[in-house]
Amino acid sequence: xxxxxxxxxxxxxxxxxxxxxxxxxxxxxxxxxxxxxxxxxxxxxxxxxxxxxxxxxxxxxxxxxxxxxxxxxxxxxxxxxxxxxxxxxxxxxxxxxxxxxxxxxxxxxxxxxxxxxxxxxxxxxxxxxxxxxxxxxxxxxxxxxxxxxxxxxxxxxxxxxxxxxxxxxxxxxxxxxxxxxxxxxxxxxxxxxxxxxxxxxxxxxxxxxxxxxxxxxxxxxxxxxxxxxxxxxxxxxxxxxxxxxxxxxxxxxxxxxxxxxxxxxxxxxxxxxxxxxxxxxxxxxxxxxxxxxxxxxxxxxxxxxxxxxxxxxxxxxxxxxxxxxxxxxxxxxxxxxxxxxxxxxxxxxxxxxxxxxxxxxxxxxxxxxxxxxxxxxxxxxxxxxxxxxxxxxxxxxxxxxxxxxxxxxxxxxxxxxxxxxxxxxxxxxxxxxxxxxxxxxxxxxxx
Ligand SMILES: Cc1ncc(COP(=O)(O)O)c(C=O)c1O
Numbered sequence: 302x303x304x305x306x307x308x309x310x311x312x313x314x315x316x317x318x319x320x321x322x323x324x325x326x327x328x329x330x331x332x333x334x335x336x337x338x339x340x341x342x343x344x345x346x347x348x349x350x351x352x353x354x355x356x357x358x359x360x361x362x363x364x365x366x367x368x369x370x371x372x373x374x375x376x377x378x379x380x381x382x383x384x385x386x387x388x389x390x391x392x393x394x395x396x397x398x399x400x401x402x403x404x405x406x407x408x409x410x411x412x413x414x415x416x417x418x419x420x421x422x423x424x425x426x427x428x429x430x431x432x433x434x435x436x437x438x439x440x441x442x443x444x445x446x447x448x449x450x451x452x453x454x455x456x457x458x459x460x461x462x463x464x465x466x467x468x469x470x471x472x473x474x475x476x477x478x479x480x481x482x483x484x485x486x487x488x489x490x491x492x493x494x495x496x497x498x499x500x501x502x503x504x505x506x507x508x509x510x511x512x513x514x515x516x517x518x519x520x521x522x523x524x525x526x527x528x529x530x531x532x533x534x535x536x537x538x539x540x541x542x543x544x545x546x547x548x549x550x551x552x553x554x555x556x557x558x559x560x561x562x563x564x565x566x567x568x569x570x571x572x573x574x575x576x577x578x579x580x581x582x583x584x585x586x587x588x589x590x591x592x593x594x595x596x597x598x599x600x601x602x603x604x605x606x607x608x609x610x611x612x613x614x615x616x617x618x619x620x621x622x623x624x625x626x627x628x629x630x631x632x633x634x635x636x637x638x639x640x641x642x643x644x645x646x647x648x649x650x651x652x653x654x655x656x657x658x659x660x661x662x663x664x665x666x667x668x669x670x671x672x673x674x675x676x677x678x679x680x681x682x683x684x685x686x687x688x689x690x691x692x693x694x695x696x697x698x699x700x701x702x703x704x705x706x707x708x709x710x711x712x713x714x715x716x717x718x719x720x721x722x723x724x725x726x727x728x729x730x731x732x733x734x735x736x737x738x739x740x741x742x743x744x745x746x747x748x
Contacts, residue, residue: 339366365721408587417574418446420584428510442682515560521671649731
């Protein structure tokens with residue numbers, strides 16, 4: 302039985318000076334584990350236990366920890382004398398932007414920030430400036446960051462959000478205190494996969510932007526139904542709103558051009574983060590020039606403030622440049638490799654589920670997957686919240702951690718395979734899933 306006394310002591314000590322003892326409250330989970338080292342697909346905790354990791358730090362670690370070429374490129378920048386100068390342009394920011402714009406056809410211009418939240422915040426401002434409207438549509442069950450426009454309606458208990466409403470909208474249910482009421486009134490959460498509700502809101506309010514993750518990846522993986530993303534595109538065009546894809550989790554991970562490339566639906570703006578810079582802090586917006594140029598609009602009343610002391614810092618720039626270079630090698634060999642690993646995981650887990658006779662299924666997109674303990678793949682948050690066995694999922698994850706496999710211990714959180722995982726890692730994981738599910742199934746039968 303793994304215990305985490307040292308990790309708990311670290312948290313207790315931190316609590317004296319840090320609220321909650323941790324710099325992002327989303328990282329607080331049961332069990333408390335302080336990790337000390339990561340290499341490739343493996344992690345070591347403060348007690349010295351080793352794990353095969355599928356958390357990937359909430360998904361940026363698409364290349365695994367300390368990918369040698371990326372570490373060397375970053376070390377090279379630090380040694381070169383390049384630093385944050387905060388005056389004038391840099392070649393690195395230009396090189397990164399050129400790479401993205403050259404390889405994603407509908408991205409004509411690109412702007413960088415330090416996190417996904419900053420990028421979604423700025424994308425909404427661009428949409429408001431471009432349309433002269435204030436209202437936005439977001440998805441119940443989506444996550445787009447921590448700022449006032451979007452910190453709402455994530456894993457809302459059904460007792461709070463109420464039954465599914467369609468066509469219609471949900472109240473803004475903040476996941477943070479301190480969001481002004483006037484602000485909340487401008488944000489309209491609707492069901493994912495529900496075009497009627499998007500139309501309903503567009504007919505009633507002047508909507509600046511429809512903002513969605515193309516796949517909801519903060520409640521596992523809820524995929525768009527056929528025609529849904531195309532339908533959002535048409536509604537945005539019909540009502541003169543901007544379609545913004547939040548590709549912070551899907552971008553560069555599922556394809557170089559993100560889920561927009563896979564679906565063939567081009568948004569007006571896409572927001573990137575996470576996998577683009579392999580764990581270094583970076584958020585970005587890519588999109589059509591006519592929208593991006595609101596950052597430099599000649600009329601100061603229409604210009605969106607593009608500013609940030611750390612924007613374009615050479616370390617994340619170099620991490621991203623190297624990451625994108627690796628992703629493009631050999632005609633995208635990385636994506637073929639990761640798809641093979643994903644398929645191996647999927648077929649192994651499906652066999653394990655059959656064997657253990659557990660009513661569950663695996664949903665996967667490339668390297669990202671989740672197990673839903675219910676009898677069908679959910680189509681929206683209400684479906685998931687009503688049918689998924691959250692208690693079983695939490696217990697399953699804790700058992701997997703005991704078996705040395707790190708699935709983040711919070712029900713429905715997506716698992717991420719990295720390019721550093723090997724077929725042997727996957728095989729060991731599948732075996733652990735099988736053993737764990739069988740013993741949990743036996744315990745259930747006994748009760
Ligand atoms: C889809 C999505 N958008 C935006 C964000 C916010 O990004 P960051 O945590 O870098 O601010 C996240 C973070 O998990 C995310 O998953």
